[in-house]
Amino acid sequence: MKNARKLFKWLKPSFYLFLIVSLLSVLLPFTYSYVPQFIKYVFDHVLSNTDAPNTLPMFVQNFFAQYAGLKCVIIISLVLFIFQLVRGIFIFINGCIKGRLSENIAFDMRNKLYRHIQNLSYSYHNTVDTGDLIQRCTSDIDTIKSFISRQLPELFYIFASLIIGAIQMASINLSIMLVTLICLPITVGAGFIFFRVVNKRFEVVEEFESDMTSVLQEGVNGVRVVKAFAREKYEIDKFSKRSTKFRDENYKLSKTMALYWGFSDCFVSLQYAATIGFCIYLAKSGLSAGDMIACISYISMLVYPIRNLGRIISDFGKSTVAARRIDEVLKIDDEYVINGTEKPEITGNIKFQNVTFKFSDSDKYLFDDVSFEVKSGETIAIVGKTGTGKSTLANILVRMLEYSDGTILIDDVNLKDIDKHWLREHIGIILQDPFLYQKSIYENIAIACKNVSKDKVFNAAQIASIHDDILSFDEGYDTLVGEKGVTLSGGQKQRVAISRMLILNKPIIIFDDSLSAVDTRTDLQIRNALKLREEKLTSIIITHRITTAKEADKIIVLENGKISNIGTHEELSKVEGLYKSLWDIQGALEDAFLLKDGDQNGEK
Numbered sequence: 082m083k084n085a086r087k088l089f090k091w092l093k094p095s096f097y098l099f100l101i102v103s104l105l106s107v108l109l110p111f112t113y114s115y116v117p118q119f120i121k122y123v124f125d126h127v128l129s130n131t132d133a134p135n136t137l138p139m140f141v142q143n144f145f146a147q148y149a150g151l152k153c154v155i156i157i158s159l160v161l162f163i164f165q166l167v168r169g170i171f172i173f174i175n176g177c178i179k180g181r182l183s184e185n186i187a188f189d190m191r192n193k194l195y196r197h198i199q200n201l202s203y204s205y206h207n208t209v210d211t212g213d214l215i216q217r218c219t220s221d222i223d224t225i226k227s228f229i230s231r232q233l234p235e236l237f238y239i240f241a242s243l244i245i246g247a248i249q250m251a252s253i254n255l256s257i258m259l260v261t262l263i264c265l266p267i268t269v270g271a272g273f274i275f276f277r278v279v280n281k282r283f284e285v286v287e288e289f290e291s292d293m294t295s296v297l298q299e300g301v302n303g304v305r306v307v308k309a310f311a312r313e314k315y316e317i318d319k320f321s322k323r324s325t326k327f328r329d330e331n332y333k334l335s336k337t338m339a340l341y342w343g344f345s346d347c348f349v350s351l352q353y354a355a356t357i358g359f360c361i362y363l364a365k366s367g368l369s370a371g372d373m374i375a376c377i378s379y380i381s382m383l384v385y386p387i388r389n390l391g392r393i394i395s396d397f398g399k400s401t402v403a404a405r406r407i408d409e410v411l412k413i414d415d416e417y418v419i420n421g422t423e424k425p426e427i428t429g430n431i432k433f434q435n436v437t438f439k440f441s442d443s444d445k446y447l448f449d450d451v452s453f454e455v456k457s458g459e460t461i462a463i464v465g466k467t468g469t470g471k472s473t474l475a476n477i478l479v480r481m482l483e484y485s486d487g488t489i490l491i492d493d494v495n496l497k498d499i500d501k502h503w504l505r506e507h508i509g510i511i512l513q514d515p516f517l518y519q520k521s522i523y524e525n526i527a528i529a530c531k532n533v534s535k536d537k538v539f540n541a542a543q544i545a546s547i548h549d550d551i552l553s554f555d556e557g558y559d560t561l562v563g564e565k566g567v568t569l570s571g572g573q574k575q576r577v578a579i580s581r582m583l584i585l586n587k588p589i590i591i592f593d594d595s596l597s598a599v600d601t602r603t604d605l606q607i608r609n610a611l612k613l614r615e616e617k618l619t620s621i622i623i624t625h626r627i628t629t630a631k632e633a634d635k636i637i638v639l640e641n642g643k644i645s646n647i648g649t650h651e652e653l654s655k656v657e658g659l660y661k662s663l664w665d666i667q668g669a670l671e672d673a674f675l676l677k678d679g680d681q682n683g684e685k
Contacts (some may be wrong), residue, residue, distance in 0.1 A: 261352065323566055360377065459619055471593075474648065508590075522551055546603050
């Protein structure tokens with residue numbers, strides 16, 4: 082029942098459409114039930130020239146009395162044609178409304194699920210299986226919309242067909258009706274047993290399909306890496322194994338369904354045989370040809386709907402599995418459950434006071450008792466070995482992650498009291514591997530700012546030292562970057578991302594190793610251009626490159642979960658420690674590079 086509630090809650094926004102579809106689903110078998118009656122009267126009273134029965138309305142009896150023979154058959158055929166035409170219109174309307182109901186349900190589900198996914202935490206997106214998530218947003222939604230809009234109204238059709246058909250058949254001959262329904266309890270019981278079996282099968286099939294989809298998505302996204310390491314065969318074999326498991330489980334499900342349908346068809350055939358045999362027996366006792374033909378016509382109204390009940394039950398099982406999978410995502414609290422309310426003016430003053438942090442699945446603190454201060458307009462660099470928490474500091478500052486203890490102040494306001502949207506509107510992060518949309522370079526730069534002028538886009542690109550590169554392309558700023566920016570080099574993607582962030586004029590920008598793919602000279606040009614901007618900018622540069630860090634107003638050295646040193650390049654390069662050892666190595670390489678570069682320029 083819990084899974085059923087999860088499924089039917091999606092019906093509420095379009096319940097009025099469902100009521101119309103259900104009403105039409107009842108009306109259709111009701112109108113069809115009079116077709117065999119037309120045939121019965123033609124055989125029993127028109128073709129045999131007997132009087133119409135007294136049970137018919139007087140105007141019908143007068144009709145049969147006034148018209149006879151071929152003329153009567155033509156008129157009845159015309160009436161039957163009009164009657165069927167009206168039914169056809171009902172069927173058309175029913176199909177249109179079903180389509181509207183189906184798309185409304187899918188629309189509501191997609192929007193709600195996607196909106197919720199967008200609002201889920203950074204930690205969730207770091208661990209989620211993307212392929213599985215895509216499947217929940219696509220095939221699971223399609224399964225649910227199909228069941229609610231088509232199979233669920235079919236239930237009303239089945240019960241209406243069963244009740245109306247039984248009444249009409251009983252009005253002809255009660256004994257024939259009872260014989261026709263003799264196998265009904267067995268068919269219904271088999272349907273519920275079938276549901277219990279296939280429901281478990283559907284869960285297994287969904288899991289294997291999700292696993293296969295994940296491998297497919299990962300393989301397509303990482304195709305360049307696969308080719309770079311000549312791992313095509315490995316990826317093909319990995320996908321083949323998942324595909325084989327999915328095929329085998331689907332085959333087991335198909336065998337179960339085939340067994341049920343074979344069983345159902347066998348009972349339907351036996352039911353037809355029993356009813357026809359009983360009708361032949363009664364024909365010897367006076368059952369008319371019209372009564373016999375009408376009763377045989379009504380068998381389909383009683384037997385086939387019950388047979389289809391098994392299909393609906395199996396689809397219900399599949400839909401409840403899909404509803405549970407979607408509900409699993411929706412039950413996860415979004416990150417804005419914990420949020421601040423304040424929207425202070427942010428100028429760029431930052432203060433960390435005894436801040437500690439550890440991941441929820443770890444007992445060990447990533448860093449402990451971290452304290453430092455950044456003044457508005459300053460440029461600070463954070464250096465340290467890989468895994469010391471440099472990027473985590475950046476994510477904490479924009480509340481992608483929540484710190485454990487201590488205090489962080491932004492312009493003297495506690496970070497946890499500030500609204501997350503407001504905070505991220507004023508603090509930007511440029512990542513080492515930025516995401517670019519499959520659009521033109523111009524659109525990627527201007528995407529975050531509506532109605533931005535071309536001059537502002539060009540100016541941002543010039544500060545990021547990407548303007549000349551763009552002009553060298555055949556299409557210039559209209560060059561399409563491809564999926565995830567594959568047509569650009571790593572350094573070009575980073576500089577486009579920097580341009581995109583600079584347009585927003587945020588008072589605080591964090592460069593999370595986002596200059597790692599550019600050469601030292603371009604790195605210097607970008608940093609110098611940032612200093613010459615009219616807007617006051619607080620820059621936090623996370624880097625492994627000491628030549629980048631040394632130009633900062635302040636350098637913070639993270640080591641073993643703590644700040645081991647804070648100072649300028651001149652101060653830290655003279656103190657024994659991690660920074661000095663890194664500078665001794667990288668500084669020597671820089672001097673050698675500059676010397677070689679100078680010699681080449683001299684030769685020129």
